[in-house]
Amino acid sequence: xxxxxxxxxxxxxxxxxxxxxxxxxxxxxxxxxxxxxxxxxxxxxxxxxxxxxxxxxxxxxxxxxxxxxxxxxxxxxxxxxxxxxxxxxxxxxxxxxxxxxxxxxxxxxxxxxxxxxxxxxxxxxxxxxxxxxxxxxxxxxxxxxxxxxxxxxxxxxxxxxxxxxxxxxxx
Numbered sequence: 001x002x003x004x005x006x007x008x009x010x011x012x013x014x015x016x017x018x019x020x021x022x023x024x025x026x027x028x029x030x031x032x033x034x035x036x037x038x039x040x041x042x043x044x045x046x047x048x049x050x051x052x053x054x055x056x057x058x059x060x061x062x063x064x065x066x067x068x069x070x071x072x073x074x075x076x077x078x079x080x081x082x083x084x085x086x087x088x089x090x091x092x093x094x095x096x097x098x099x100x101x102x103x104x105x106x107x108x109x110x111x112x113x114x115x116x117x118x119x120x121x122x123x124x125x126x127x128x129x130x131x132x133x134x135x136x137x138x139x140x141x142x143x144x145x146x147x148x149x150x151x152x153x154x155x156x157x158x159x160x161x162x163x164x165x166x167x168x169x170x171x
Contacts, residue, residue, distance in 0.1 A: 010045055010053070013157065014061045017041045022068045033138055035145040036111065037153065038065050042082050043089045043110050044157035047097055051090035058086035074127050081117040085110035103154050104147065111146035115139045 017037035025034040038061045046054025062079030065071075089096065089110050096106040119135045121127075 006049075009160070010049075010057055011060075013041050013045075013160075014038060014057060014064065018061065018064050018068055021065070022070075030141055030145075031138065033141040033145060035149040036114070036142060037149065038062075038078075039082060039085060039111060039114055039146060040107060040150055040153045041157060042086055043096075043103075043107050044154055045161060046086045046089040047093045047103065047106065048158050048161040050093070051087070054086040054090055055083055058082035073122060074125060077118050077121045077125075077127070078114075080121065081114040084117055085114040088113055097158075100151070100155065103158070104150050107150040107154060108143060108147050111143045112139065115142040 017040070021034060021037045025037070028034065042054065042058045042061050045057045049057075059079050059082065062077075062082035063075070065078040065082075066073070066075040089106055092102075092106055092109075096103045116139055119139060123132060123135070
């Protein structure tokens with residue numbers, strides 16, 4: 001039962017992040033770039049739950065973001081980007097749990113990697129409307145947005161997932 005509860009909790013966090021990111025945060029978009037809440041959820045899950053859960057969550061969150069309207073790109077690009085970001089977060093998860101600054105740096109690195117992979121695959125597949133020169137500003141804006149929202153989201157998410165993990169270990 002605890003595995004089902006954990007899965008439901010993570011799924012709820014991912015769906016809520018994608019819905020807010022797609023439906024609500026469009027009003028604060030800067031040059032079409034919004035904070036990537038789904039990525040912050042993926043990083044939090046990976047840091048607390050480990051690489052296996054993190055990669056599965058990353059794939060599901062990325063695919064959900066790929067398929068959520070108004071997607072104007074080939075499906076799978078965000079899924080690939082999030083999986084690579086989750087692998088990066090998994091490599092530094094023990095350090096990221098030690099301090100808030102390390103967690104923020106992990107989100108920043110994952111944001112840079114995920115957004116860069118998404119932009120690069122768009123250029124590679126001919127699926128991106130932006131010229132190559134503007135991609136750098138989009139990656140920078142996405143990184144900036146994610147670093148701004150990470151201190152607000154990462155600690156509560158980590159506490160939520162950690163609290164459930166502590167209950168699991170006690171049982």
